[in-house]
Amino acid sequence: MSERAAVKRRFGHRARLALSPARVRKADDQAHAARTMWNLLHAWWRMMPKEKRTLANADAAIRQAREDIDFLAVLPAQAAQAVLKTYFQAWKNCWEGRAGAPDFKGRVRTVMSVDVPQGRDLNIVRVHRRWGMVNLPKIGRVRFRWTKDLPVGKRANGENRITGARLIRDVLGWHIAFRIQTLEVQPEPHHGPDVGIDVGVTVPIALSDGETYEHGEWLTDKEQAKLLDLEQRAARRKQHRKPGEHTSRRLHRTYDQIAGLRAKAKRRALDWQHQTTTAIARTYGTVVVEALTITNMVKSAKGTVDQPGRNVAQKSGLNRAISGEAWGRTVIMLTYKTVRRGGTLHKVPAPGTSLRCSACGFTTPGSRESQAVFACKNPDCGWAGNADHNAARNVLHLYRMGLALIPAAGRAVVRRAKRVKPATAR
Structure with a gap:
C-alpha cells in the first residue's frame, strides 16, 4: 500500500x-x-x-x-x-x-x-x-x-x-x-506542463501551446430541419389557442418532440465536453482559465422604452451561442478532473486578455483585426498570429506573473504569488 x-x-x-x-x-x-x-x-x-x-x-x-x-x-x-x-x-x-x-x-x-x-x-x-x-x-x-x-x-x-x-x-x-x-x-502531483485556456464561440477552446478543440453542430442537417419544422408547427398551433385555454394534446406532443431533439443535442455536447476536459486534465499539470462573469455577458440588449437597445437581434444570437457553449460547465469539469489527477486549476482576471499582445504586453488600438487574427500595432513589436492563441498565452502569463484569483468573503481578490516564473517561459 x-x-x-x-x-x-x-x-x-x-x-x-x-x-x-x-x-x-x-x-x-x-x-x-x-x-x-x-x-x-x-x-x-x-x-x-x-x-x-x-x-x-x-x-x-x-x-x-x-x-x-x-x-x-x-x-x-x-x-x-x-x-x-x-x-x-x-x-x-x-x-x-x-x-x-x-x-x-x-x-x-x-x-x-x-x-x-x-x-x-x-x-x-x-x-x-x-x-x-x-x-x-x-x-x-x-x-x-x-x-x-x-x-x-x-x-x-x-x-x-x-x-x-x-x-x-x-x-x-x-x-x-x-x-x-x-x-x-x-494522486501524486501532476508534473505536466502549464497551459492557459481561452474559451470562445467560433473556437470553443484554444490553448496557449497552439492546440485547439472544436466541434461541429450538435444536430445533423436532417435533425435541424426537423427541429425547425416542429418549432414552426408549434407556433402555428399556439396561435389557435385562446387565452386561458388548456394546451391541446397535439401541441403537447409537438413540445415533447422538440424537447427530445434538444435533449439529444445537449447529450452530445456533454459527451464532447467530458472527452475534451479529460484529455486536458491528463496532459497538463496546471490549467489556467479566465474568471468570466457569464451572467453579465448574456444580459439582454433590449434596454427600456425610453432608451431602447441597439443590435438587439445580434446580441440575442450571441447570448444563445454563449449559453450553448456552457463555459461554466467546462470549468467545473476541469476543476474536479485536474484535482483527481494531481493537477491544479487557477483563475485569472479576464479584462484585456484578448486585446493585449502576448509578445510585447502592450494594448494598442486596432490590434484585434478580426475574430481570428491578432496583429500588434506597436511599431517596436509587429507580432501577428491567431487571436485565440494570443488570448490563451495572456491568460497563462497572468498566472505566471502571480495574478491568480482566490475567493474571499464571497468575492474574488487578486493574489500575488511569492514565486514568479520568468516571462521568457511563455
Missing part, C-alpha cells in the same frame, strides 16, 4: 434504462405516487401547528396515507421514507438560507423521479460488454447501459460500493442515477 493518504470520494453515475412499456407504466405510477406523497406532506405541514411538525408525526401521517389511499401502495415503503427525508431536508436548507421554501409539485413541470435508498436492494450484475442488470423494487429485473465500471460483485466492499440510486425520467426516457462511494489513494 502506498504511503499516500486515501481519500473517500462520492459521486454519481447516470445510465439509460431499457424498460418495456409495462414497466414504463409501473415506473410512471411510482413517480406520480412519490409526487403525490410530497404534496400530501406539504399539505400536512401547512395544516399542523409548529409544535407537532416532527419527523415522527410526519412518518405516522404517511403510513396512514399509504393505508387509506390505494394509489400510494405502488410506491415502495423505502421510497416513501426517502420522500419524507427529502422534504425535511428541503426545509432545513430553507432555514439555513441555501434554498427557498418547499412548495407543491405540479404534474407537468415536475421531474418524475423515484428514490432507491438502499444499494443492496439493486443487486447489480454485468451481463454483457454494453449491458448490466439491476433490480428495481416493484418493477423487476431490468437492463441498463453499462458505460462505466461499477463497484459490484467482488469489487464491492465496505469502502467501495453503491450506496443507492434514483430513477429519473426525462424526454429521452427513464434513467438510473447510481450513488457511488469509493476509497481512492490521493
Whole structure:
C-alpha cells in the first residue's frame, strides 16, 4: 500500500434504462405516487401547528396515507421514507438560507423521479460488454447501459460500493442515477506542463501551446430541419389557442418532440465536453482559465422604452451561442478532473486578455483585426498570429506573473504569488 493518504470520494453515475412499456407504466405510477406523497406532506405541514411538525408525526401521517389511499401502495415503503427525508431536508436548507421554501409539485413541470435508498436492494450484475442488470423494487429485473465500471460483485466492499440510486425520467426516457462511494489513494502531483485556456464561440477552446478543440453542430442537417419544422408547427398551433385555454394534446406532443431533439443535442455536447476536459486534465499539470462573469455577458440588449437597445437581434444570437457553449460547465469539469489527477486549476482576471499582445504586453488600438487574427500595432513589436492563441498565452502569463484569483468573503481578490516564473517561459 502506498504511503499516500486515501481519500473517500462520492459521486454519481447516470445510465439509460431499457424498460418495456409495462414497466414504463409501473415506473410512471411510482413517480406520480412519490409526487403525490410530497404534496400530501406539504399539505400536512401547512395544516399542523409548529409544535407537532416532527419527523415522527410526519412518518405516522404517511403510513396512514399509504393505508387509506390505494394509489400510494405502488410506491415502495423505502421510497416513501426517502420522500419524507427529502422534504425535511428541503426545509432545513430553507432555514439555513441555501434554498427557498418547499412548495407543491405540479404534474407537468415536475421531474418524475423515484428514490432507491438502499444499494443492496439493486443487486447489480454485468451481463454483457454494453449491458448490466439491476433490480428495481416493484418493477423487476431490468437492463441498463453499462458505460462505466461499477463497484459490484467482488469489487464491492465496505469502502467501495453503491450506496443507492434514483430513477429519473426525462424526454429521452427513464434513467438510473447510481450513488457511488469509493476509497481512492490521493494522486501524486501532476508534473505536466502549464497551459492557459481561452474559451470562445467560433473556437470553443484554444490553448496557449497552439492546440485547439472544436466541434461541429450538435444536430445533423436532417435533425435541424426537423427541429425547425416542429418549432414552426408549434407556433402555428399556439396561435389557435385562446387565452386561458388548456394546451391541446397535439401541441403537447409537438413540445415533447422538440424537447427530445434538444435533449439529444445537449447529450452530445456533454459527451464532447467530458472527452475534451479529460484529455486536458491528463496532459497538463496546471490549467489556467479566465474568471468570466457569464451572467453579465448574456444580459439582454433590449434596454427600456425610453432608451431602447441597439443590435438587439445580434446580441440575442450571441447570448444563445454563449449559453450553448456552457463555459461554466467546462470549468467545473476541469476543476474536479485536474484535482483527481494531481493537477491544479487557477483563475485569472479576464479584462484585456484578448486585446493585449502576448509578445510585447502592450494594448494598442486596432490590434484585434478580426475574430481570428491578432496583429500588434506597436511599431517596436509587429507580432501577428491567431487571436485565440494570443488570448490563451495572456491568460497563462497572468498566472505566471502571480495574478491568480482566490475567493474571499464571497468575492474574488487578486493574489500575488511569492514565486514568479520568468516571462521568457511563455
